[in-house]
Amino acid sequence: MSPPSRLRIVGGTVHDPANGVDGEVRDVCIEDGRIVAQVPPGSPALDARGMVVMPGGVDIHSHVASSACNHARRLLPEEHAARPMAAPRLEPGQEPGRSGTGGTLPSTFTTGYRYAGLGYTTVFDAAVAPIQARHTHAEFDDTPIVDGGFFVLLGNDEFLLRQVETGERARARDYAAWMIGATGGYAIKLVNPGGVQAWKSGQRNITQIDQPLGSTRITPRAILETLTDAANDLGLPHPVHIHCNNLGVPGNAVTTLDTMGALAGRRAHFTHLQFHCYGMGKERGTGWSSEARQVMDLVNANPLLSVDVGQVMFGPATTLSADGPVEYLLHASSGRKWVNVDVELETGCGVVPYRYEERASISALQWAMGLELFLLAADPWRVVLSTDHPNGGSFESYPALIRLLMDRSVRDAQLKRVNPRLLAGSALADGLSREYTLNEIAIITRAGPARLLGLRHKGHLGIGADADLTIYSRDRDLARMFSTPRFVIKGGVVVVEEGQLRRAPAGRRLRLRPGHDSAVIRELRRHFESYGTIAFDNFPVRGLRDAPLELG
Amino acid sequence: MDASSHGGSSQPIQVPHVPCLGCGCACDDIVLTVREGRITAAEHACPLGVAWFGDGSVPGAVRVDGREASLTEALDAAAALLDGARGRVLVFLGGDLTCGAQGAALALADRLRAATDGLVSDAAAEGFLAGQRRGRATATLGEIRNRADLVVFWGVDPELRYPRYRSRYATTPSGLHLRRGERNRVVVSVSVGADVGPPDTDLRLELAPEQEVAALAELRARLLGRSLGAAAGLPAGLADLAEQLVKAKYVAIVHDGEPGAERRSPERAEGLVALAQALNGPTRAALSTLRGGGNRSGAEATITWQTGFPFAVDFSRGAPRYRPDRRAAELLAGGALSAALVAGSPASVPVALHRELGQVAVVAVGPKASEAPFTTRVAIDTGVAGIHEAGLGYRMDEVPLPLQAVLPGPRAARDTLQQLGDRLARPLVEAGR
Numbered sequence: 001m002s003p004p005s006r007l008r009i010v011g012g013t014v015h016d017p018a019n020g021v022d023g024e025v026r027d028v029c030i031e032d033g034r035i036v037a038q039v040p041p042g043s044p045a046l047d048a049r050g051m052v053v054m055p056g057g058v059d060i061h062s063h064v065a066s067s068a069c070n071h072a073r074r075l076l077p078e079e080h081a082a083r084p085m086a087a088p089r090l091e092p093g094q095e096p097g098r099s100g101t102g103g104t105l106p107s108t109f110t111t112g113y114r115y116a117g118l119g120y121t122t123v124f125d126a127a128v129a130p131i132q133a134r135h136t137h138a139e140f141d142d143t144p145i146v147d148g149g150f151f152v153l154l155g156n157d158e159f160l161l162r163q164v165e166t167g168e169r170a171r172a173r174d175y176a177a178w179m180i181g182a183t184g185g186y187a188i189k190l191v192n193p194g195g196v197q198a199w200k201s202g203q204r205n206i207t208q209i210d211q212p213l214g215s216t217r218i219t220p221r222a223i224l225e226t227l228t229d230a231a232n233d234l235g236l237p238h239p240v241h242i243h244c245n246n247l248g249v250p251g252n253a254v255t256t257l258d259t260m261g262a263l264a265g266r267r268a269h270f271t272h273l274q275f276h277c278y279g280m281g282k283e284r285g286t287g288w289s290s291e292a293r294q295v296m297d298l299v300n301a302n303p304l305l306s307v308d309v310g311q312v313m314f315g316p317a318t319t320l321s322a323d324g325p326v327e328y329l330l331h332a333s334s335g336r337k338w339v340n341v342d343v344e345l346e347t348g349c350g351v352v353p354y355r356y357e358e359r360a361s362i363s364a365l366q367w368a369m370g371l372e373l374f375l376l377a378a379d380p381w382r383v384v385l386s387t388d389h390p391n392g393g394s395f396e397s398y399p400a401l402i403r404l405l406m407d408r409s410v411r412d413a414q415l416k417r418v419n420p421r422l423l424a425g426s427a428l429a430d431g432l433s434r435e436y437t438l439n440e441i442a443i444i445t446r447a448g449p450a451r452l453l454g455l456r457h458k459g460h461l462g463i464g465a466d467a468d469l470t471i472y473s474r475d476r477d478l479a480r481m482f483s484t485p486r487f488v489i490k491g492g493v494v495v496v497e498e499g500q501l502r503r504a505p506a507g508r509r510l511r512l513r514p515g516h517d518s519a520v521i522r523e524l525r526r527h528f529e530s531y532g533t534i535a536f537d538n539f540p541v542r543g544l545r546d547a548p549l550e551l552g
Numbered sequence: 553m554d555a556s557s558h559g560g561s562s563q564p565i566q567v568p569h570v571p572c573l574g575c576g577c578a579c580d581d582i583v584l585t586v587r588e589g590r591i592t593a594a595e596h597a598c599p600l601g602v603a604w605f606g607d608g609s610v611p612g613a614v615r616v617d618g619r620e621a622s623l624t625e626a627l628d629a630a631a632a633l634l635d636g637a638r639g640r641v642l643v644f645l646g647g648d649l650t651c652g653a654q655g656a657a658l659a660l661a662d663r664l665r666a667a668t669d670g671l672v673s674d675a676a677a678e679g680f681l682a683g684q685r686r687g688r689a690t691a692t693l694g695e696i697r698n699r700a701d702l703v704v705f706w707g708v709d710p711e712l713r714y715p716r717y718r719s720r721y722a723t724t725p726s727g728l729h730l731r732r733g734e735r736n737r738v739v740v741s742v743s744v745g746a747d748v749g750p751p752d753t754d755l756r757l758e759l760a761p762e763q764e765v766a767a768l769a770e771l772r773a774r775l776l777g778r779s780l781g782a783a784a785g786l787p788a789g790l791a792d793l794a795e796q797l798v799k800a801k802y803v804a805i806v807h808d809g810e811p812g813a814e815r816r817s818p819e820r821a822e823g824l825v826a827l828a829q830a831l832n833g834p835t836r837a838a839l840s841t842l843r844g845g846g847n848r849s850g851a852e853a854t855i856t857w858q859t860g861f862p863f864a865v866d867f868s869r870g871a872p873r874y875r876p877d878r879r880a881a882e883l884l885a886g887g888a889l890s891a892a893l894v895a896g897s898p899a900s901v902p903v904a905l906h907r908e909l910g911q912v913a914v915v916a917v918g919p920k921a922s923e924a925p926f927t928t929r930v931a932i933d934t935g936v937a938g939i940h941e942a943g944l945g946y947r948m949d950e951v952p953l954p955l956q957a958v959l960p961g962p963r964a965a966r967d968t969l970q971q972l973g974d975r976l977a978r979p980l981v982e983a984g985r
């Protein structure tokens with residue numbers, strides 16, 4: 001059976017916050033993969049009466065398709081051995097389903113099936129080294145159903161740093177534009193700007209935004225300003241996506257507030273904010289505390305800033321980052337196994353497996369701080385749900401996170417179980433009564449991230465939007481409701497039917513090719529020929545199936 | 553992917569930036585001269601590369617039981633044979649396939665509930681297992697080129713099997729942080745028995761094979777300001793080396809991931825991983841593992857993203873299982889298999905497997921399949937990845953490269969494997985357990 005090109009979804013309760021629809025019973029019509037106003041009478045219908053209809057989920061920050069993911073997969077045979085995943089029984093007439101393995105870093109096919117199985121239809125990998133972009137495209141080719149894109153790691157790369165040092169802002173902008181186009185990427189990602197270069201150069205790390213890189217005049221501030229302006233000047237649909245300096249260290253809230261201050265008046269996205277809001281401990285000797293309120297106050301007051309939370313969920317995780325120095329510290333302090341890969345001329349990569357425990361005081365603090373950020377956020381359109389998969393926990397824990405946000409009693413019960421040592425004075429412990437509504441959940445998982453990514457056809461159900469939808473059966477157990485959608489529709493194809501994965505079409509690649517002054521290419525060629533190990537002409541990724549999206 | 557092949561023009565055509573899969577260096581500065589459909593020169597290529605490219609001619613035969621056959625006939629015969637052996641099949645990933653073709657072979661393995669193996673030598677397997685116990689500290693080759701001021705060749709002289717490693721990546725070229733190339737680097741040669749290091753180095757050490765693991769442990773102890781004491785018989789130069797290691801800004805330890813002349817203890821791989829990791833306390837360091845060609849690193853990357861494991865994946869239970877303890881040799885010798893699909897170049901299959909492969913029904917799909925050094929029931933010749941087929945290939949450090957189709961060739965391996973997959977019977981119960 002070929003999927004119907006037309007479909008009427010009848011009588012569902014629709015949450016489409018981008019179009020101001022908050023729980024109205026109405027039909028949604030689909031034709032040729034898009035939302036339309038009407039389909040002819042007699043078109044196939046899907047009975048959604050009594051069910052909740054939302055746009056498909058959009059993950060703004062995840063690690064699903066990168067060489068770092070593959071380093072981590074290779075490191076974790078024990079996880080995969082514990083989670084064999086048989087191939088799904090798909091409808092006949094398509095490529096047969098593929099088996100795989102689960103865990104915090106599932107195999108690619110399993111990743112696609114599981115994301116779609118949760119009602120997510122668009123996923124961005126948040127950290128791809130330019131030289132590894134081909135690898136990411138190859139992994140996405142084997143990650144079915146979801147539309148995928150990625151952010152290009154800049155800010156520790158030699159060429160960019162040289163432009164920063166010499167104040168060549170226009171050239172830096174042209175370079176960033178070329179890089180996004182050449183790699184098939186979507187946005188600019190900064191990870192510990194300058195700090196990864198410091199790690200590779202023997203300086204170990206950079207912890208403050210005005211601390212220079214070695215004996216140069218390059219500072220995180222200068223890198224941040226250069227790339228933030230580049231993204232905004234280029235009119236990229238998503239602004240710079242910033243992983244601040246000094247991740248995961250007590251007292252780092254100062255660095256985060258400084259970074260936000262440095263970029264005041266500019267559009268910027270701060271990622272996995274939970275990992276960047278630590279104080280030094282309100283009581284002597286504790287060494288750690290939550291500064292979530294101070295940081296969120298600043299975000300609330302600055303409408304140009306957006307964030308995703310990077311919630312910690314108790315259980316297994318894998319920390320995986322271009323932030324090499326942080327992963328080294330985690331390895332050195334935990335004694336766990338550790339991968340470090342220094343990536344030529346560009347960035348770093350580190351992997352350390354981890355586990356967040358209720359009884360561990362720092363895990364409990366991190367868990368509470370993520371929730372504080374969600375619950376103190378004044379504008380859900382600028383605060384996105386993420387676990388920084390798999391760093392704070394797997395994307396498969398999103399339903400449990402949604403339940404924590406929607407149900408105070410669940411939250412309070414868990415709060416009673418966790419180690420309270422570092423929670424004195426935290427906003428959560430003091431009692432945050434807010435409960436997210438279904439509409440707010442639709443914002444922080446779909447409408448908001450789509451808007452922040454500038455994806456005009458995603459995250460909403462207006463006419464012309466991509467027909468990516470999730471239909472849930474109501475359930476008092478909210479985690480069950482969100483973990484087992486009744487139907488998921490991707491590009492008009494019903495992929496999950498009555499809770500079963502039945503179809504697995506290929507997803508599309510979301511990428512851009514911003515324009516730039518071609519003079520930069522001459523400089524780049526010289527740089528590659530002097531220091532690179534692959535030919536400049538072999539660097540750009542060619543032959544991608546999907547055309548770049550239009551800018552502007 | 554992006555290149556179009558250069559056909560039968562009588563004027564010589566130069567094709568620049570061609571990656572070479574002759575070894576894992578995957579040098580991509582090769583300039584091929586093509587004339588009348590043949591490669592007549594491979595500029596910049598080392599002897600291994602020249603041999604790997606050859607003149608680019610490959611057979612295009614299709615054989616069933618030794619007789620010429622049509623492609624349809626051969627695919628039908630192969631599908632029937634493999635279907636009949638479902639659950640008792642080996643899928644072997646040989647050399648010279650693009651990652652796309654490797655992925656297509658793995659899709660077949662998944663459907664056939666096959667065991668898989670490939671060009672992962674026992675030495676390389678020990679490296680994977682050590683890395684899975686401890687992790688690893690490594691770098692892409694350009695980082696070594698641009699930063700490493702101390703390069704230690706541990707039991708290997710790259711000259712023979714990785715001829716351009718030193719000139720492109722390790723010691724000769726100048727780097728961004730080492731402006732004067734060789735003059736800014738200290739190069740150390742550690743010979744382990746018959747696995748000798750390069751002759752032309754600043755410091756030389758010689759170890760007996762049985763001293764190797766102890767020497768690695770002693771170096772690690774010295775980083776912590778200790779000594780194992782039991783360093784009985786270890787060369788005095790080891791203390792010098794330990795000092796050099798800590799003094800350097802960025803250390804590259806280069807070792808051979810492929811089998812050497814000496815039999816190696818499994819603890820050797822772990823010792824190397826641990827030393828490189830430990831050096832990242834006092835300074836920075838990376839372990840560079842030399843690997844062979846034919847896009848074997850691509851096969852390892854592909855099987856890892858598709859299954860979660862880097863080699864020795866068994867699909868017999870309907871989902872990937874990791875069986876590094878039960879490789880092709882054991883499976884074939886134990887009589888557990890009745891058929892094998894060799895995807896890729898049969899000439900790359902280790903000699904030790906040839907006799908056992910002769911005991912099962914073999915389908916070979918790959919370059920020069922019709923000239924396999926073992927008996928095949930079905931043989932379908934394809935082009936060579938990076939000569940006749942474009943796609944994705946990996947350098948030894950897992951940096952991906954675009955392979956080009958330089959010449960027109962026989963049918964593409966990826967398409968052929970997909971066509972074979974289309975002919976397999978659909979299993980009645982796909983979900984298994």
